[in-house]
Amino acid sequence: MRRLSSGGWRLSLARSPLCWAGTQGRFPITDPTGGAAENQHVIRFPRQSSRELGQNEAFFYLVEDGEDKRIKFHDYAAIYDRPGLYEQLFYDRLRCTSPQVVVSRLVEAVRHAGEMVEPLRVLDLGAGNGIVADEMNRHGVARLVGLDIIQRAREAALRDRPSGYDEYLVADMTAPDAATSKALDQWRLDALTCVAALGFDDIPAAAFIAAMDKIAADGWLAFNIKTDFLQGADKGGFAALVKTMLDRDLVELHLLERYRHRLSIDGEWLEYFVLVARKRGALSADIRERFA
Numbered sequence: 001m002r003r004l005s006s007g008g009w010r011l012s013l014a015r016s017p018l019c020w021a022g023t024q025g026r027f028p029i030t031d032p033t034g035g036a037a038e039n040q041h042v043i044r045f046p047r048q049s050s051r052e053l054g055q056n057e058a059f060f061y062l063v064e065d066g067e068d069k070r071i072k073f074h075d076y077a078a079i080y081d082r083p084g085l086y087e088q089l090f091y092d093r094l095r096c097t098s099p100q101v102v103v104s105r106l107v108e109a110v111r112h113a114g115e116m117v118e119p120l121r122v123l124d125l126g127a128g129n130g131i132v133a134d135e136m137n138r139h140g141v142a143r144l145v146g147l148d149i150i151q152r153a154r155e156a157a158l159r160d161r162p163s164g165y166d167e168y169l170v171a172d173m174t175a176p177d178a179a180t181s182k183a184l185d186q187w188r189l190d191a192l193t194c195v196a197a198l199g200f201d202d203i204p205a206a207a208f209i210a211a212m213d214k215i216a217a218d219g220w221l222a223f224n225i226k227t228d229f230l231q232g233a234d235k236g237g238f239a240a241l242v243k244t245m246l247d248r249d250l251v252e253l254h255l256l257e258r259y260r261h262r263l264s265i266d267g268e269w270l271e272y273f274v275l276v277a278r279k280r281g282a283l284s285a286d287i288r289e290r291f292a
Helices: 076-080 085-093 096-110 131-138 151-160 176-188 205-213 225-232 238-248 285-290
Strands: 010-011 042-044 060-062 067-074 121-125 143-148 167-170 189-194 215-226 251-263 269-279
Touching: 042 085, 060 143, 076 085, 076 151, 085 131, 096 131, 096 176, 096 189, 096 215, 096 251, 096 269, 121 131, 121 205, 131 143, 143 151, 151 167, 189 205, 205 215, 205 238, 205 251, 215 225, 215 251, 225 269, 238 285
Parallel strands: 010 251, 121 143, 121 189, 143 167, 189 215
Antiparallel strands: 042 060, 060 067, 215 269, 251 269
């Protein structure tokens, strides 16, 4: 794997060997269950190929009480309601690597910049049931705040990983309430992570900008996005925001790397980019208006 250059960043568009399928090259998967029971659910994939569906339209069948219940991959509330289902589906069966990849690249970039990871105060946007918290806490960050728009995500995180976050907030960051805004300010955050939640309208560009505003002026950003979206397939505007920030030098790029996010239900790797950057102050008014 190519290391960060002396100039502070690397660009790797080739598939990362750490994420290559096969015995020698598969990215090591740590236990993401957080204590949830393993393989307690009966999951079945449809006869239909995922190639006939968009990634956000993919679904599976969950066998409960002798019936096949059809659940979309992005029906997070239904998945979070069932302890261990998220981990069993995305990590055990589909071999998702993204929490490890995003967090490890952030840690690598921070250390390459001559700084320590441990003092970081991190906001995990789109935190879900807290798998990113497992990865961040392995590195001993000083503070970790989770935020999601789904109340059931918070409930699942507190159920499965009660010690994962110092606080877990539920809010719509396109219009955060005063209490949420005040709480985020009081945490004095200096890093933002967002894993596998961008580009499908799960988190719109305006919400990401609002979250960025809660991070220090020189704070760290670490997130991933599907490769297709940076090539023009994103309808939600986030890819355009990323391109604008890079083209106009609004953030300091430390790492941009292509890697394998997870398998599709047809056993094909879905490729994403991981990006680590540093803020260069607040975004201008014209950027905010464009992505409002």
